[in-house]
Each structure stands twice: as C-alpha cells, then as structure tokens.
Amino acid sequence: MTGNEIMLSDEERRIVEAIRQREGLDSIDQALEWLGKTAVRNGAKRITGRGRALYAVGGKSKPCA
Template identity: 50%
Template structure:
C-alpha cells in the first residue's frame, strides 16, 4: 500500500503526541492513522446506523 507523509505544525504535533501516549502507539503517523480511522468509523455509524469494518483495499 502506498505511504503518504505529512508535515505537522506545532499544535498538531502536540495533539498527535497526546494520542500516541494515551493509545500506546509507536509514532505520530500511527496516531494520525488512528484518528482518521476513528473518524471514518463514527461517520459510517452515523450514515448507516451500524458499525462497519475497515479493511485495506
């Protein structure tokens, strides 16, 4: 799967560091991925009214 990299500003780094520590993740990229997946799951639940599994395509 292709990897994307992003530049984070100071406030985003602070947020990602807090998520990383709370969830026990290895780095900021994993924290960002966790946040995106969480947001997608919540949007899917709102849209369909039930949970959907997220799989790599």
C-alpha cells in the same frame, strides 16, 4: 500502504503525540492512521446507524452467478 507526507504545526504535533501516548501507539504515523480510521468509522456509524468493519471480511468463496 503507500506513504503520504503530512505537514503538522507544532500544536497539531503536540495533539497527535498526546493521542499516540493515550492509545499506546509506537509512532506519530500510527497515531495519524488511528485518527483516520476512527474518523471513517464514526462517519459510517453516523450515516448507517451501525458500525462497519474496516478490514476484509471473509465470506463464502462461491462466485456470484
């Protein structure tokens, strides 16, 4: 994954740190990634009414004809 720099205010950093501790993550970066994935997952659930995988799902390796 490419790195992006995110500027956080003191209040935002405090909130992300609380989330990091609650979820048992090792770094602020992991907490921000977790927040992003959670937002995408919840958005997809609202749109489709179901959960969606956020990782590559293996399937048949048969090419489309």
